[in-house]
Amino acid sequence: MYITPRHPKPGAYLIWLSLLAILGLGITVFIFPDINGVAVAVLLFALLCLLLIGVQLNRQQPVGFTLTFMHIQYHSPQGGWMTKWQNIADIDRATISREGWYKPLPWVGVRLKQYDEFLDTICPRIASQILMEQRGLLIMAYKRAESPPHDIEDMLFDDKHYVSGSGKISKGLIAMLANRMRYNRELTGFDFFISEDLLDRPADDFIGLARRFLAQSR
Secondary structure, X not given: OXXXXXXXXXXXXXXXXXXXXXXXXXXXXXXXXXXXXXXXXXXXXXXXXXXXXHHHHHHOOOOEEEEOOOEEEEEEOOEEEEEEHHHEEEEEEEEEEEOXXXXXXXXXXXXXXXXXXXXXXXXXXXXXXXXXXXXXXXXXHHHHOOOOOOOHHHHXXXXXXXEXXXXXXXXXXXXXXXXXXXXXXXXXXXXXEEEHHHOXXXXXXXXXXXXXXXXXXX
């Protein structure tokens, strides 16, 4: 099963915008034939460049997920990640607590059994993307923790080498991601998160679907 965002690709917006602008420019030139030809040529060239950029973006590999009976995989033009269902300990809606109430967030939390497989499939660009996009969740959890185990700066920028249970050493952005996952688990119960914006359905529906795959893999 393939899961793709409900929102159109950015390239589609640029294509329609540039085509409408070119059409508007043509109508303007037809109505006002004495308009400055140089300005029209420059504007037309810019719109054609915008159209080509939109076409190129539209050809890129779409962002989304592939769910099979064995694994879940995320893929994007920058790279992706993959983990087997048997390596997932839990998948649920991310929440934050406030005065005894739990508020659901537009994120799906994933907790793994072990990190090695996941870290082996992820590239530095995606690791950096996760670190940047999901740091807000860690900050929110930190602010609501009664006694945080570490300073927030240490958790956000911990680049110490990560040694897995099997003895494998990770460095650089992969190590930062592994360390961030440990802190996420301490404060939220999950290792990393999936944004609802990347899904074609509400987060709760995706969680139900993922849990069915998870149950069938056991």
